[in-house]
Amino acid sequence: MQNILILGGTGKTGRRVARHVGAAGRVAARATGFDLGEPAGWAPFLDGATAVYLVEPNLQAAARIPRFVTDAVAAGARRLVLLSAPRAGEPGHPLHAAEEAVRTAGVGWTILRPNWFAQNFSEGPWWPGIRDGVLALPAGAGRVPFVDAEDIAEVAASALTGDRHDGRIYELTGPRAVGFAEATGLIAQASGRKIDYVDVAPEAFVERQTAHGVPVAVARLLTGLLADLREGRGADLADGVERALGRPARRFEDFVAGTAWHRDLS
Incomplete structure (x- = not known):
């Protein structure tokens, strides 16, 4: 049984990811008592999670994601999908450390770098x-x-529920x-x-x-x-949606x- 934790599960992509994964998903958002800024409260949400959709809503606080990745893997997560941004692979970008944490976590990972929604x-x-x-x-x-956020969510859901996207970075x-x-x-x-x-x-x-x-x-x-x-x-155009889903972007x-x-x- 898959148990997918969706950070930002009430946001633009998160709620769409939740819809795609259905009963396998669990939403982590303020509405459900989750606070990414309070590590002491993460454990109940990570308990049993086999995959995690990672979203950092505040780029000024992106250092939280590497710690969350460490805790998620320690709790048993075996697949990570990070909502990142264009050029985040470059040192100095606010999400660079988050990408590095995901890539070196020792589990299956996928990074999504969408353009403007x-x-x-x-x-x-x-x-x-x-x-x-x-x-x-x-x-x-x-x-x-x-x-389109629907395309982002569909790529994320596919990566969360299977291993064919492991080790991929998709520019969307x-x-x-x-x-x-x-x-x-x-x-x-x-x-x-x-x-x-x-x-x-x-x-x-x-x-x-x-x-x-x-x-x-x-x-x-x-x-x-x-x-x-x-x-x-x-x-610049990218073909990430088509590579991931086998169809053109919306x-x-x-x-x-x-x-x-x-x-x-x-």
């Missing part, structure tokens, strides 16, 4: 702008191969790069509402975030990632068509 527009940090009709980001005319993107103006235009067309994309200066974006309570370090990290897009970085247009914008924007 398509769902950021519908249930993530860009949703307020979409809802209010103006999405303001420091991304310029940058283009992104947005990846959508099938084509989309600009933010085009993305908001597609959403506007689907929802029947006017939605504009506005490019803002990086420093202005940092100031706006910090004014809403975002820590300065986090605001600068996020702004830097978005500002990289305006320089043309982050637009198109951004399919994500837009499958989202209940009329309900959400009413």
Whole structure:
């Protein structure tokens, strides 16, 4: 019997992973009493877990994952799947140590490095702008191969429930790069509402975030990632979804068509 522990099990990918693995999954989230920042409380969640889906919601605290990996393997976990990020294999990246911990844990492992989520527009940090009709980001005319969280979750679930993905690192993107103006235009067309994309200066974006309570370090990290897009970085396509699942990645247009914008924007 598989017993799969899903960190962030109520989040964008975690709840989708939980749906894919069904009764084999157990959700570890604040809603179930789990706190990644409290190691003393990990043991009851790790008890009996044969596989673990690892998610770090706070890149400024990513040092927690290596310790959690050690405890998970000691508790009997034999498969680890890490939700990582592009370029996390490079020293200095916040998730580099997490990747190294997974790769050297002595058990089966898979690392997922998804590009920006398509769902950021519908249930993530860009949703307020979409809802209010103006999405303001420091991304310029940058283009992104947005990846659907459903694809990420399906790859994760496949890796958690079988061994054919062991030792693999999957770079996950959508099938084509989309600009933010085009993305908001597609959403506007689907929802029947006017939605504009506005490019803002990086420093202005940092100031706006910090004014809403975002820590300065986090605001600068996020702004830097978005500002990289305006320089043309982050637009490269990868075939990770197809290699893992044997089918093409879901198109951004399919994500837009499958989202209940009329309900959400009413």
